[in-house]
Amino acid sequence: MNNIINIAVVGLGQIGIYLLNELNRKKDEIELKTGKKIRIVAISAKNKNKKRRFRINKRIFYSNPLKIFKEKKIDILFEIIGMSDGISKKIVETALKNRIHVITPNKALIAKHGDYLSGLAEKNKVNLEFEASVAGGIPILRTIKEGLATNQINKVYGILNGTTNYILTEMEDTNENFNKVLEKAQRLGYAEPINPKLDLNGFDAFAKVRILSALAFNNKISKHKCIMEGIDNIDLKDIKIANQLNLRIKLLGISEMINNKLFETVHPCLVSKDSYIGNVNGVMNAVIMHGKPVGENVLQGEGAGPGPTSSSLLSDLLSILRGNIKKPFGIPTLKRKKVKPFNNNNYTNSLYLRFEVKDKPGVLSSITNRLAKYKISVKRIIQTPDKKNNKATIIIITHKTTEINAKNCLSIFKKNNNILKFPTLIRLYN
Amino acid sequence: MNNIINIAVVGLGQIGIYLLNELNRKKDEIELKTGKKIRIVAISAKNKNKKRRFRINKRIFYSNPLKIFKEKKIDILFEIIGMSDGISKKIVETALKNRIHVITPNKALIAKHGDYLSGLAEKNKVNLEFEASVAGGIPILRTIKEGLATNQINKVYGILNGTTNYILTEMEDTNENFNKVLEKAQRLGYAEPINPKLDLNGFDAFAKVRILSALAFNNKISKHKCIMEGIDNIDLKDIKIANQLNLRIKLLGISEMINNKLFETVHPCLVSKDSYIGNVNGVMNAVIMHGKPVGENVLQGEGAGPGPTSSSLLSDLLSILRGNIKKPFGIPTLKRKKVKPFNNNNYTNSLYLRFEVKDKPGVLSSITNRLAKYKISVKRIIQTPDKKNNKATIIIITHKTTEINAKNCLSIFKKNNNILKFPTLIRLYN
Numbered sequence: 118m119n120n121i122i123n124i125a126v127v128g129l130g131q132i133g134i135y136l137l138n139e140l141n142r143k144k145d146e147i148e149l150k151t152g153k154k155i156r157i158v159a160i161s162a163k164n165k166n167k168k169r170r171f172r173i174n175k176r177i178f179y180s181n182p183l184k185i186f187k188e189k190k191i192d193i194l195f196e197i198i199g200m201s202d203g204i205s206k207k208i209v210e211t212a213l214k215n216r217i218h219v220i221t222p223n224k225a226l227i228a229k230h231g232d233y234l235s236g237l238a239e240k241n242k243v244n245l246e247f248e249a250s251v252a253g254g255i256p257i258l259r260t261i262k263e264g265l266a267t268n269q270i271n272k273v274y275g276i277l278n279g280t281t282n283y284i285l286t287e288m289e290d291t292n293e294n295f296n297k298v299l300e301k302a303q304r305l306g307y308a309e310p311i312n313p314k315l316d317l318n319g320f321d322a323f324a325k326v327r328i329l330s331a332l333a334f335n336n337k338i339s340k341h342k343c344i345m346e347g348i349d350n351i352d353l354k355d356i357k358i359a360n361q362l363n364l365r366i367k368l369l370g371i372s373e374m375i376n377n378k379l380f381e382t383v384h385p386c387l388v389s390k391d392s393y394i395g396n397v398n399g400v401m402n403a404v405i406m407h408g409k410p411v412g413e414n415v416l417q418g419e420g421a422g423p424g425p426t427s428s429s430l431l432s433d434l435l436s437i438l439r440g441n442i443k444k445p446f447g448i449p450t451l452k453r454k455k456v457k458p459f460n461n462n463n464y465t466n467s468l469y470l471r472f473e474v475k476d477k478p479g480v481l482s483s484i485t486n487r488l489a490k491y492k493i494s495v496k497r498i499i500q501t502p503d504k505k506n507n508k509a510t511i512i513i514i515t516h517k518t519t520e521i522n523a524k525n526c527l528s529i530f531k532k533n534n535n536i537l538k539f540p541t542l543i544r545l546y547n
Numbered sequence: 548m549n550n551i552i553n554i555a556v557v558g559l560g561q562i563g564i565y566l567l568n569e570l571n572r573k574k575d576e577i578e579l580k581t582g583k584k585i586r587i588v589a590i591s592a593k594n595k596n597k598k599r600r601f602r603i604n605k606r607i608f609y610s611n612p613l614k615i616f617k618e619k620k621i622d623i624l625f626e627i628i629g630m631s632d633g634i635s636k637k638i639v640e641t642a643l644k645n646r647i648h649v650i651t652p653n654k655a656l657i658a659k660h661g662d663y664l665s666g667l668a669e670k671n672k673v674n675l676e677f678e679a680s681v682a683g684g685i686p687i688l689r690t691i692k693e694g695l696a697t698n699q700i701n702k703v704y705g706i707l708n709g710t711t712n713y714i715l716t717e718m719e720d721t722n723e724n725f726n727k728v729l730e731k732a733q734r735l736g737y738a739e740p741i742n743p744k745l746d747l748n749g750f751d752a753f754a755k756v757r758i759l760s761a762l763a764f765n766n767k768i769s770k771h772k773c774i775m776e777g778i779d780n781i782d783l784k785d786i787k788i789a790n791q792l793n794l795r796i797k798l799l800g801i802s803e804m805i806n807n808k809l810f811e812t813v814h815p816c817l818v819s820k821d822s823y824i825g826n827v828n829g830v831m832n833a834v835i836m837h838g839k840p841v842g843e844n845v846l847q848g849e850g851a852g853p854g855p856t857s858s859s860l861l862s863d864l865l866s867i868l869r870g871n872i873k874k875p876f877g878i879p880t881l882k883r884k885k886v887k888p889f890n891n892n893n894y895t896n897s898l899y900l901r902f903e904v905k906d907k908p909g910v911l912s913s914i915t916n917r918l919a920k921y922k923i924s925v926k927r928i929i930q931t932p933d934k935k936n937n938k939a940t941i942i943i944i945t946h947k948t949t950e951i952n953a954k955n956c957l958s959i960f961k962k963n964n965n966i967l968k969f970p971t972l973i974r975l976y977n
Contacts, residue, residue: 135840139697139840143697146697147697149878149879149882150696150697150874150877150878248694254695254840254841254842254844255844256690256693256694256695259689259690259693259694260686260689260690260694263686263689263693263862263865263866263871264678264686264689264690264694264859264862265684265686265858265862266580266861266862266865266866267569267573267576267577267580267858267861267862267865268858393826393847396823396826403845408858409854410565410569410684410853410854410855410857410858411684411848411849411854411855411858412684412848412849412854412855413847413848413849414684414685414846414847414848415833415845415846415847415848416844416845416846416847417843417844417845417846417847418841418842418843418844418845419841419842419843423840424839424840424841424842425840425841425842427840428695428697428698428838428840428841429694431696431697432693432694432695432696432697435693435696435697436693436696439871440870440871441693441869441870441871444580447580448579448580449579452579
């Protein structure tokens with residue numbers, strides 16, 4: 118690598134523009150730490166004249182990022198557009214084929230095409246770095262690849278999405294309903310203004326789970342169908358009831374090797390208010406790992422936003438400038454194994470079930486009888502009448518049961534006149 | 548670097564022997580991750596025939612570690628003896644001068660001679676790695692050097708000593724006094740069996756603070772006189788009272804830049820039971836950093852023991868085998884600045900003061916008058932009589948005041964007939 122490094126930044130949204138400013142401000146520090154002088158020689162976005170937080174150098178602006186490869190000599194390219202396919206993939210592919218190192222926070226791209234792209238990077242002997250794709254400013258990928266290298270990790274889980282964690286925390290704190298808090302999150306820039314769906318339905322957290330699994334267990338990125346649930350069905354009522362039970366609802370991403378099979382999931386969990394994970398609130402993210410011989414390791418930090426994301430993008434840049442490791446997933450892609458999926462039907466949890474029922478005799482027993490038939494034993498039951506409307510809410514906390522058993526058991530409640538809606542199910546984290 | 552790497556392990560105590568076993572077990576994985584084959588070609592300890600947890604290869608055993616340099620070609624040496632000077636320093640020096648990479652968990656050595664040794668490593672173009680010297684299995688040094696590279700850190704603090712944290716937790720949980728719990732800690736291997744002083748008096752945590760400061764703020768390791776207090780004067784009574792106040796006592800190490808001056812300290816703190824740091828219990832360590840732009844970052848993990856320590860030693864090994872960064876403190880030692888010390892007298896805290904007094908009129912007012920004279924205002928006061936012995940305990944929580952003011956104010960209580968012992972002072976963490 119020369120001592121002068123040419124950089125291109127493609128994508129000048131909130132993150133891209135913040136990064137550009139950081140790169141300009143920290144040139145001297147970067148030279149001190151790596152011995153390399155960086156030069157930003159090309160920037161690209163759709164709209165040259167859009168109003169931005171920091172000024173851009175329009176003389177190096179490209180509306181078509183693919184033109185950069187033809188006109189400029191680039192050493193390192195930042196892809197900060199953010200789609201899993203289309204122009205994002207095209208740019209990364211082209212860069213790697215041209216022996217240009219790539220840095221990206223694009224979890225959708227890596228979760229979908231990470232195996233192919235890492236092979237391409239290795240073949241062309243350049244880096245593909247994506248620290249910012251998981252848990253924002255928390256250097257979790259580097260920690261797995263380097264800080265905990267050679268530990269046998271059997272579980273990684275945590276709060277991987279700042280948007281949903283903010284919404285859950287805010288609902289509990291303000292007693293406002295989901296839609297109202299979502300609007301607030303959008304106003305504050307914590308949720309996407311136009312289409313927040315990918316955060317809310319668990320998709321974003323799930324992409325991060327896939328990347329974490331591949332790194333922690335040295336496997337190919339899995340494509341298995343998994344249990345993926347977001348917070349879009351969480352009701353303020355459940356948050357209030359959880360509160361009374363000394364519990365709190367958190368959207369957890371979980372990846373675990375169970376009998377040499379990979380289990381990945383994202384769903385809301387009820388966790389103890391006294392637990393560590395129950396106290397990671399607001400936009401914070403946290404990742405917990407179990408490894409041998411290190412024991413339990415926890416990392417916590419801000420999970421989103423231009424500042425934390427830029428911190429991770431710059432750590433990737435310094436790693437490349439220092440000539441550090443090349444393998445995007447820690448070991449050669451060819452050596453990463455395909456791993457068999459754990460059968461989701463056998464996933465086992467205690468359950469929180471909320472039934473909204475007509476307040477009349479026999480309804481409770483019809484529920485408990487059904488549970489008994491499926492050998493789901495009840496740990497706790499709370500019935501709260503709503504006399505005025507002749508209704509009642511029945512909360513049941515069960516002992517452990519499998520997904521398939523719970524599904525079969527509950528199926529009957531779809532067509533029961535005394536049960537006003539299909540019961541809400543939230544798993545307890547164990 | 549060749550593809551075959553010769554390794555020497557000097558020091559075969561609990562950690563050395565565990566590491567040796569890990570190296571043997573993980574040869575294939577290390578080759579997969581780095582492309583290098585490791586060979587252990589020399590081991591050294593005082594006593595060849597001591598009973599050890601794992602068997603050693605006596606054909607490569609040296610009673611005198613310095614002989615290794617003459618008889619074997621070594622690429623990487625592990626120094627795991629653990630003294631700040633003497634043979635530990637001699638071995639590390641000799642290795643670096645012979646262009647041998649060094650890995651060590653020896654915080655006393657690095658805190659005292661780290662600047663000199665890092666200069667030596669840089670001059671000879673080899674690595675000096677010491678991830679295991681701070682916070683056991685938590686990859687905190689790598690995180691500062693790499694994962695958070697280019698962040699402007701202004702504060703690093705946390706629980707840096709597992710022994711003392713275990714003792715404090717155990718005293719609270721069992722209501723047993725300091726000496727009894729210390730004995731238990733020694734039986735369980737959490738405290739040094741013969742001389743546990745360096746853990747208990749804060750010295751061990753302080754060495755870690757010095758190393759963290761140097762990395763976080765890019766300064767030379769400071770030699771300033773600082774406030775260093777351990778837990779050896781913590782009474783079960785204080786733990787019980789803290790408990791009633793919803794507080795908990797934690798031994799914190801703190802390093803902070805205040806107006807471009809370095810403030811380092813280790814002392815017991817009263818922290819809220821509802822705070823994150825108040826819930827890091829037992830042998831766990833935790834480090835919290837404030838950085839720009841990343842925000843707050845937290846790392847938590849097991850702080851001591853052969854497993855976590857080996858995890859960090861192996862991460863150092865992989866870093867070297869992958870050819871990663873060379874500068875022990877992230878930037879060239881010559882560029883690391885000397886930094887001015889913050890004046891300890893100006894350190895400002897709310898204080899918890901416990902007075903043991905004769906139960907007679909006028910005693911309380913003599914205390915409050917004295918505080919008033921020094922403009923130390925009282926936030927809370929709790930007097931508990933011990934009628935039988937005609938004594939009383941007075942707890943005072945003050946508003947913020949400086950170290951020097953508190954010291955001057957309290958000095959009078961050394962010679963007061965009504966005050967049975969010099970008051971216990973514990974700072975509140977703010």
